[in-house]
Amino acid sequence: MYRKIISLISVSLLLSTAVLAQDNSSDNLSFVPKKGNFTLSVVLGKNDASNINPSVLPNYSIYNSDGVVTRLGADHNFSVKEPASITNLAGIALNYFITDKISLSLLGSYGYKFSPAEDAFSGVDALYGNNEIMGSEIPAIQGSPETKNHEMYVSVGANYHFRDIAGNQVLKNVDFYVGGRFNFGYERLEKNQISWLENGDNGYIVNSGGSGVATAEALAFGGAIVGGVDYYFTQSLFIGAEVNAFNFMYQHSEIVKMPGVQGADTHTTFANVFSFPRLKIGFKIF
Numbered sequence: 001m002y003r004k005i006i007s008l009i010s011v012s013l014l015l016s017t018a019v020l021a022q023d024n025s026s027d028n029l030s031f032v033p034k035k036g037n038f039t040l041s042v043v044l045g046k047n048d049a050s051n052i053n054p055s056v057l058p059n060y061s062i063y064n065s066d067g068v069v070t071r072l073g074a075d076h077n078f079s080v081k082e083p084a085s086i087t088n089l090a091g092i093a094l095n096y097f098i099t100d101k102i103s104l105s106l107l108g109s110y111g112y113k114f115s116p117a118e119d120a121f122s123g124v125d126a127l128y129g130n131n132e133i134m135g136s137e138i139p140a141i142q143g144s145p146e147t148k149n150h151e152m153y154v155s156v157g158a159n160y161h162f163r164d165i166a167g168n169q170v171l172k173n174v175d176f177y178v179g180g181r182f183n184f185g186y187e188r189l190e191k192n193q194i195s196w197l198e199n200g201d202n203g204y205i206v207n208s209g210g211s212g213v214a215t216a217e218a219l220a221f222g223g224a225i226v227g228g229v230d231y232y233f234t235q236s237l238f239i240g241a242e243v244n245a246f247n248f249m250y251q252h253s254e255i256v257k258m259p260g261v262q263g264a265d266t267h268t269t270f271a272n273v274f275s276f277p278r279l280k281i282g283f284k285i286f
Contacts, residue, residue, distance in 0.1 A: 031232035032161075032175045033103070033284055039095040041240070041282025043107060046090055052149075056255055057191045057214040059145055090278055091153060101163050105179060107155040117146035120195045120206045140204040145193040150186075157181035157226075175230040175240075183249065185220040212259040222249035230280065240280040247272050 033039055091109030098104060120143030159179035195208035228242035254265035 031173045031235050031238075031284075032230075033095075033097045035097055035099050037097045038285045039093075039238070039282050040285050041093045041095075041238075041280040043090045043093050043242075043278050043280050044088060045278035046088060046276055052187050052189045052216050052218055052253070054147065054149070054189060054191075056216050057189060058257055059142075059191070059193060059196070091155075093280065093282070095159070097161075101161050103159045103161065103177075105155070105157045105159055105181070107153075109151075109153045111149070111151040113147070113149040115144070115147045117192065117194045118144040120197050120208075122197070122204050122206050140197055142197055143193065143195040143206075145191040147192075148188075148190040150188045152187075153183075153185045155181050155183045155224075157224075159226075159228075173232040175232070175238075177228055177230075178245075179226050179228075181224040181226055183220075183222050183224060183247075185218070185249075185251075187218045189216040190214070214255075214257045214259075216253070216255045218251055218253040220249050220251035222247070224248070228280075230282075232284075236284050238280075238282055238284070240282070241277065242280060243277045244275045245273065247275050 089109070091107045093105065093107040095103045095105050121141040123140035124138040157180045159177040162176045191214045192212070195206055197204045198207045199205075224244045224247040226242055227245050228240055230238045230240035232238040248271045249269070251268045251270075252265065253268070254263045256263040
């Protein structure tokens with residue numbers, strides 16, 4: 001009897017030891033990426049790319065005038081909107097781990113917006129003799145230019161992921177990293193007006209002609225030191241946050257209001273710290 005009890009206790013201890021060893025081994029396993037893995041993530045927040053205000057280029061129209069209807073344009077909804085918001089898509093990021101501790105990073109975004117030109121229309125005032133009949137006027141409508149807007153942003157770099165001597169992560173399924181980035185941004189805005197309103201002797205008249213394409217361009221490049229953390233819920237799904245610890249950018253902008261004339265350009269440099277926070281939702285694809 002005692003031998004059976006001792007045998008059962010021994011078997012139980014052996015099974016418990018095996019189960020505990022299995023649990024401990026699973027604790028040492030991690031969902032964080034290893035050498036050869038790719039991760040793909042949607043980045044929410046804001047880029048440090050340029051943002052040209054369409055008002056820098058002329059509309060050959062009369063503004064803030066009584067009896068003139070202004071056309072309304074669509075909201076600017078590219079990936080460079082301010083302020084930073086988790087509802088704004090900053091780009092798509094791809095990471096490749098060349099070792100357990102080092103990964104290469106690529107982030108990119110592109111936007112395009114097109115609005116066709118609209119003709120201007122002169123208004124009509126109903127007169128009784130030389131007096132205007134109140135409430136009978138038909139307001140003039142401003143013309144709107146054809147506009148095209150392209151925006152592109154690319155960021156490439158490398159990350160160092162913190163692991164202990166054994167190659168494990170500091171916290172289970174949590175991946176801390178720091179990295180360096182080279183950032184490039186480009187934007188081009190074009191406007192081409194086909195007709196507009198001008199003041200005449202008897203009210204507004206429509207004028208038209210080949211005013212040509214007015215352009216505004218911005219080219220920006222620079223670098224950044226980033227810090228971030230990713231948490232892996234499963235072998236494939238993770239969520240993360242990233243911020244520019246230090247960021248430096250140089251930008252050259254040029255406005256050409258009429259084709260063939262000298263453009264007005266400007267050079268700008270800026271630096272900031274702890275800027276452009278971003279949220280990541282991603283997958284380890286293989």
